[in-house]
Amino acid sequence: MLPFSIELRPGLPLAEQILFAVKKAVVSGQLRPGDKFPSVRQLSQELRVNPNTAHKVVAALVAENVLLSTPAVGTVVAAPVAGSRRERAALLGSELERVIVEAKKFGLDIHDVQAAVEAHWRKLSEPSKS
Amino acid sequence: MNAIETHGLSRRYGRLEAVHGLDLAVPAGAIFALLGPNGAGKSTTIKVLMNLLEPTAGSATVLGVDSRRLSPRELARIGFVADNMELPEWMTVRVFLDYCRPLYPTWDRDLESNLLQKFELPTDRKLKHLSRGMRMKAALIAALAYRPMLLVLDEPFSGLDPVVRDDFIRGVLEVSALGDWTVFLSSHDVEEVERLADWIAVLEQGKLRFAEPLDSLLRRFRRIEITRGANSVPSPSQSQKPIPSTWLASEEAGTLHRFIDSQYMEGDAERRCAELFPGAAINVQPLPLREIYLTLARHPEAAKAMQP
Numbered sequence: 001m002l003p004f005s006i007e008l009r010p011g012l013p014l015a016e017q018i019l020f021a022v023k024k025a026v027v028s029g030q031l032r033p034g035d036k037f038p039s040v041r042q043l044s045q046e047l048r049v050n051p052n053t054a055h056k057v058v059a060a061l062v063a064e065n066v067l068l069s070t071p072a073v074g075t076v077v078a079a080p081v082a083g084s085r086r087e088r089a090a091l092l093g094s095e096l097e098r099v100i101v102e103a104k105k106f107g108l109d110i111h112d113v114q115a116a117v118e119a120h121w122r123k124l125s126e127p128s129k130s
Numbered sequence: 131m132n133a134i135e136t137h138g139l140s141r142r143y144g145r146l147e148a149v150h151g152l153d154l155a156v157p158a159g160a161i162f163a164l165l166g167p168n169g170a171g172k173s174t175t176i177k178v179l180m181n182l183l184e185p186t187a188g189s190a191t192v193l194g195v196d197s198r199r200l201s202p203r204e205l206a207r208i209g210f211v212a213d214n215m216e217l218p219e220w221m222t223v224r225v226f227l228d229y230c231r232p233l234y235p236t237w238d239r240d241l242e243s244n245l246l247q248k249f250e251l252p253t254d255r256k257l258k259h260l261s262r263g264m265r266m267k268a269a270l271i272a273a274l275a276y277r278p279m280l281l282v283l284d285e286p287f288s289g290l291d292p293v294v295r296d297d298f299i300r301g302v303l304e305v306s307a308l309g310d311w312t313v314f315l316s317s318h319d320v321e322e323v324e325r326l327a328d329w330i331a332v333l334e335q336g337k338l339r340f341a342e343p344l345d346s347l348l349r350r351f352r353r354i355e356i357t358r359g360a361n362s363v364p365s366p367s368q369s370q371k372p373i374p375s376t377w378l379a380s381e382e383a384g385t386l387h388r389f390i391d392s393q394y395m396e397g398d399a400e401r402r403c404a405e406l407f408p409g410a411a412i413n414v415q416p417l418p419l420r421e422i423y424l425t426l427a428r429h430p431e432a433a434k435a436m437q438p
Binding site for chain 2: 048
């Protein structure tokens with residue numbers, strides 16, 4: 001079993017779906033810094049995906065400092081990204097834009113969006129129930 | 131290096147040309163899916179590759195050797211499972227594997243028992259008394275246990291129930307490792323191969339429609355939706371500015387204009403849209419592989435753009 005929640009949906013790029021699931025698991029505390037991360041082989045077999053895809057995901061997560069590759073233990077979950085708050089916030093750019101565009105399409109204003117963001121924030125900050 | 135190459139490969143049965151001028155390159159290390167409707171020539175192609183048929187024109191090389199000259203030495207590095215494969219029906223699973231084992235110097239007994247256990251195959255049952263799925267699993271063990279460099283699967287999933295299919299995929303992934311291990315499989319169902327394949331080729335009426343890495347397909351196709359504001363902006367049919375020829379399947383209804391960009395570049399497409407439809411809201415969504423497949427079937431010109 002994989003130590004994070006994931007449900008692959010057909011049609012969408014697999015690597016992106018797995019990347020997102022892992023990052024979400026880190027943010028929500030399902031994966032904690034220092035936790036051992038599954039091997040490429042395990043990922044491929046558990047998710048029934050091409051090993052090249054699994055390899056790419058792990059490489060991308062290491063490159064983004066979400067995972068840490070250690071010679072002794074293998075791959076582990078890294079401590080949260082260093083760098084300035086502003087740098088980290090900049091990572092959200094394209095996601096935010098998508099949210100804002102959607103919100104505008106639905107005719108919501110900034111207060112509706114703030115309330116929704118806050119509600120979702122609280123949901124993810126609660127200790128994981130799974 | 132390519133695990134499989136074909137050059138102008140053709141095969142006719144009497145007057146019927148089942149495969150016509152096929153140029154295919156399967157890179158080593160890929161899981162390569164050959165898709166196409168029934169009767170497209172997939173099985174014929176595979177039979178030529180496995181030297182069960184001779185090409186009527188052109189040639190094929192498999193692991194660097196002309197398909198017509200495949201010797202036991204090469205065949206010992208190739209695993210092959212076909213949907214309608216002939217098996218020695220009178221043998222039990224145990225006897226069948228005992229019979230195969232000495233043919234392959236690289237046979238791995240641990241892997242064999244591991245797969246037997248995983249597949250829950252009754253070893254004392256005769257092959258003719260096994261269900262279709264069970265027979266496929268027995269054939270797969272006999273094709274995987276010697277850790278071939280190339281695994282060729284002809285319609286491996288057709289007619290298998292979901293559980294057997296999942297076992298089957300698990301078995302293939304069990305043996306696969308990164309590196310030179312190549313899988314070439316045919317299927318008539320895109321969704322069957324979507325998670326597994328990293329290369330997609332489509333054969334139709336004996337001809338190659340396209341062959342492209344899955345990544346590249348998923349990256350370059352996007353569905354773009356443009357919602358025009360209340361103060362109407364000219365619709366593209368009225369607009370004087372030309373629409374890029376890579377924008378396909380253009381549709382319009384009400385304030386919504388929708389099309390598929392077959393050469394999507396992030397930022398670029400958004401800029402073009404903003405120019406053509408000032409003030410409109412733009413929504414860009416990835417396109418599922420099934421829809422990419424349909425789009426390419428209806429717009430063959432979109433496939434040509436990528437070919438070398």
